[in-house]
Amino acid sequence: MMSTPIIAQAKIYVSIEQAQKILFPKQSLTKSPIIISDELQEKMRLASSIRYPFRGDRIWKTSDGSWLIIDEVIGKHEMITYAVALNSNGSILGIEILEYVESYGYEVAEVDWRKQFVGKTTKDPIKLNQDIQNIGGATLSCKHITDGVKRVTSLYDLSLKTIR
Amino acid sequence: MRRCQALLGTFVEISTDQDDSQAINEAFSAIKQVQDLMSFHHPSSELNIINQKSHLESIALHPWTVDVLKIAQEVHQYSNGLFNCGVGQRLVTAGLLPRHIDLSQHQLGGIEDICFRDSQLITSTKPLCLDLGGIAKGFAVDKAVESLISCGIEAACVNAGGDLRVFGQTPKLIHIRNPSRPTQLIDIGSLQNGAIATSGLYFSRRDQLQSHIINPFAQDQSEVHLHFSDSYSIVAKECVYADALTKVLALSQATDHPCFNYFSAQAIQITA
Numbered sequence: 001m002m003s004t005p006i007i008a009q010a011k012i013y014v015s016i017e018q019a020q021k022i023l024f025p026k027q028s029l030t031k032s033p034i035i036i037s038d039e040l041q042e043k044m045r046l047a048s049s050i051r052y053p054f055r056g057d058r059i060w061k062t063s064d065g066s067w068l069i070i071d072e073v074i075g076k077h078e079m080i081t082y083a084v085a086l087n088s089n090g091s092i093l094g095i096e097i098l099e100y101v102e103s104y105g106y107e108v109a110e111v112d113w114r115k116q117f118v119g120k121t122t123k124d125p126i127k128l129n130q131d132i133q134n135i136g137g138a139t140l141s142c143k144h145i146t147d148g149v150k151r152v153t154s155l156y157d158l159s160l161k162t163i164r
Numbered sequence: 165m166r167r168c169q170a171l172l173g174t175f176v177e178i179s180t181d182q183d184d185s186q187a188i189n190e191a192f193s194a195i196k197q198v199q200d201l202m203s204f205h206h207p208s209s210e211l212n213i214i215n216q217k218s219h220l221e222s223i224a225l226h227p228w229t230v231d232v233l234k235i236a237q238e239v240h241q242y243s244n245g246l247f248n249c250g251v252g253q254r255l256v257t258a259g260l261l262p263r264h265i266d267l268s269q270h271q272l273g274g275i276e277d278i279c280f281r282d283s284q285l286i287t288s289t290k291p292l293c294l295d296l297g298g299i300a301k302g303f304a305v306d307k308a309v310e311s312l313i314s315c316g317i318e319a320a321c322v323n324a325g326g327d328l329r330v331f332g333q334t335p336k337l338i339h340i341r342n343p344s345r346p347t348q349l350i351d352i353g354s355l356q357n358g359a360i361a362t363s364g365l366y367f368s369r370r371d372q373l374q375s376h377i378i379n380p381f382a383q384d385q386s387e388v389h390l391h392f393s394d395s396y397s398i399v400a401k402e403c404v405y406a407d408a409l410t411k412v413l414a415l416s417q418a419t420d421h422p423c424f425n426y427f428s429a430q431a432i433q434i435t436a
Contacts, residue, residue: 102347
C-alpha cells in the first residue's frame with residue numbers, strides 16, 4: 001500500500017545563510033565537513049537514540065572554535081531541519097528551526113513516505129501548503145528536537161572537540 | 165521574516181513583515197525567561213522552589229511569576245475552581261511531568277492557598293504541587309508581544325505551538341486544526357489585536373499519552389483525566405487569559421460560562 005501522502009504544512013522559516021547570521025551575527029564561518037565513520041555513526045546513534053544516519057557535510061566553524069551544525073529530526077509525523085550553534089567548549093549558544101514539514105494523517109505512519117523529503121529543498125514542488133500562516137490548535141510537542149540536539153552535542157564530544 | 169525556536173516544550177513561531185532579527189531575538193529571550201522561571205521540568209525554576217518551600221517559608225519571586233500566580237488565582241476564582249494549577253501531582257502520577265520530590269504523604273493545596281505577602285513575597289498555607297503548564301505559555305506569548313512592541317515592531321504574530329496572539333493594523337487570517345483530522349485546518353476568520361488558544365487531546369491521543377486536562381474536583385482516579393474529542397478555543401485580548409480559559413471551557417463544556425464574559429473572552433467549540 002503506497003498512497004501519496006498530502007502534506008498539510010511545510011514551513012520554511014530561515015535559510016542556512018540566515019540561520020548562520022542569526023546564530024553568529026558577527027563571525028564568519030568556514031565550512032568544515034566531517035567524515036562520519038561507521039563507528040562514529042553508531043556511537044551517535046547510541047547517544048541520541050536516533051537511527052537514521054547523521055550527515056557530516058553541513059558543519060561550519062568560526063575562527064574562535066565555535067561550531068554550527070545543521071541536522072534533521074524525522075519523526076512519524078514530522079520532519080524538522082534545525083541548526084545548533086556550539087561554542088568552543090561544546091556548550092549550546094543557540095538553536096534555530098529552519099524547516100518544519102508536517103505529514104498528513106496517521107494512516108501513513110507505516111509507509112516510508114519520509115524518504116521523499118530527505119534532501120528536498122524549498123524549491124521542490126511536493127504538495128505543500130505554505131500560504132497558511134497562523135495555525136491554532138492543541139500544543140505540538142518539540143520532544144524530537146531534544147533528541148536531535150543530544151545527537152549534535154554527542155558529535156561534539158566524540159569528534160569536534162578534538163579538531164583544532 | 166518568520167522564525168521558529170523550540171521553547172516551552174513546543175515550537176514557538178514569530179512572524180513579522182519587518183526584517184528585525186534583534187527584535188525577534190529579544191522576544192524569544194522573553195519566552196525563554198518565562199520558561200526558566202515557570203518550567204516544571206527544570207528542577208531549579210521558581211515554580212519548583214514554590215513547590216518545595218512555599219508552605220515552609222516566604223519566597224521572593226520575579227514579578228512575572230507573581231503576575232502569573234495572580235492571574236491564575238483570578239481565573240480560579242471566577243471559574244469557581246474549574247481552573248486550578250494545583251494539579252501538578254496528578255500530572256506527575258500520570259507520567260506527564262517529572263517527579264522531583266515525593267509529595268505522596270502530603271495533603272496538597274491549590275492555587276487558592278497562595279498568599280501574597282507583598283509585591284514580591286509569597287507563602288502558601290499548604291504544601292503545593294503547582295503546574296503552570298495551563299497558563300504560562302499564554303503569558304509567554306504576551307511577554308513576547310510586549311517585547312516586540314517595545315522594539316518598534318508594528319505588526320506580528322507570536323504562536324506558541326497553537327496558542328497565538330496577533331497585533332498590528334491588519335487583521336490576520338487564523339486557522340484551527342480540525343480535531344478529528346488535525347492536519348486539516350479550519351478557517352475561523354480573522355483576528356486583529358487579539359489572542360486565541362486551544363485545548364485538544366488529538367496530539368496526546370496520537371502520541372498515546374494520558375489526557376493532560378485534569379478535573380480538579382475529581383473524587384476518584386477514574387474522574388481525574390478528562391477525555392474528549394472536540395477542541396475548545398478561547399479568543400481573548402491577551403493570550404494568558406485565552407490559554408487559562410480553554411481549560412474552563414473543556415471542563416465545563418459550557419460556551420456561555422459566566423467567566424468568559426467577565427474576562428471579555430469568547431468560546432469556540434469545534435466538534436470532532
